[in-house]
């Protein structure tokens with residue numbers, strides 16, 4: 001057996017749309033019906049008024065912070081346990097990232113630690129809904145309102161995940177998504193910034209296309225970027241949107257199967273779904289505790305021998321050499337993030353994973369443990 005950690009699943013509709021974009025020559029990021037259709041359907045799916053499609057999740061995050069005018073001297077509070085893109089967006093703009101340790105249940109930002117990190121320079125909080133489970137947003141929004149801060153969600157792993165019945169990404173000011181090949185829905189490469197704020201959306205839409213002048217096209221008032229999603233990519237996104245609910249349902253079914261088969265394995269901490277949450281299980285993630293008998297790294301190596309692909313958790317931003325070289329986070333301690341970074345892995349999580357494959361993975365885990 002060979003079971004990769006992830007394989008994308010694309011349908012006929014996606015193919016037909018790409019063919020249309022191709023055959024009509026609408027292949028760039030400035031022409032074609034799929035760009036605005038994708039922006040509108042995705043934003044409205046998330047409960048936001050406006051969507052601005054970009055080339056990646058990273059560029060969506062960068063664009064979002066730029067559109068809100070984040071820059072040098074500003075501080076942005078974010079979870080240390082994340083894809084580096086969240087932190088890079090802050091650094092690209094010359095602002096200062098301030099990272100918060102994770103909590104051990106959902107592996108998200110520990111909301112109880114946010115307030116102590118706020119200073120007079122803090123401008124925004126960026127919660128990251130890690131591996132598909134939402135952050136506990138109400139207390140976070142309360143802190144943000146008390147200190148007059150923006151909340152910009154990094155929902156790159158959590159399309160369709162819900163907090164108290166509302167979809168993530170539009171729970172306060174804005175949200176950012178990725179449509180990389182392994183995300184909940186994909187355009188190959190791509191991203192989107194969503195917001196309720198018309199002014200910010202218009203500004204972001206202009207910034208993403210080099211901030212061309214409104215009256216005199218080649219006279220620029222703002223520092224723009226070329227972060228335009230092409231119509232070819234948006235064509236895939238429009239096709240994927242037709243299936244998003246069934247994709248999420250399949251993700252949840254794969255997770256439920258894993259949890260049923262792994263629940264009695266000693267020393268594994270399985271992913272949770274808090275009573276207020278709908279987890280979309282972007283990846284089926286778990287922790288390998290000491291009681292399991294072998295380390296996370298050894299388990300990953302042994303699973304590889306069985307043809308099973310896995311991936312380890314993110315290493316916290318506070319532990320990244322690139323940021324230490326810049327003088328950031330040098331003395332910062334995030335013990336929970338460090339612990340889960342060492343113990344966490346995710347199992348194969350493709351949509352088309354069969355019941356037999358899930359059972360094969362779980363059998364491999366129990367037999368590796370039994371051999372100790």
Ligand SMILES: *Cc1c(COP(=O)(O)O)cnc(C)c1O
Pocket residue numbers: 055056057058059082083085086128154156157177178179180190191
């Ligand atoms: C994937 C991801 C990103 C970056 O998205 P890209 O499309 O790869 O640039 C940002 N944040 C999180 C949490 C992610 O998982």
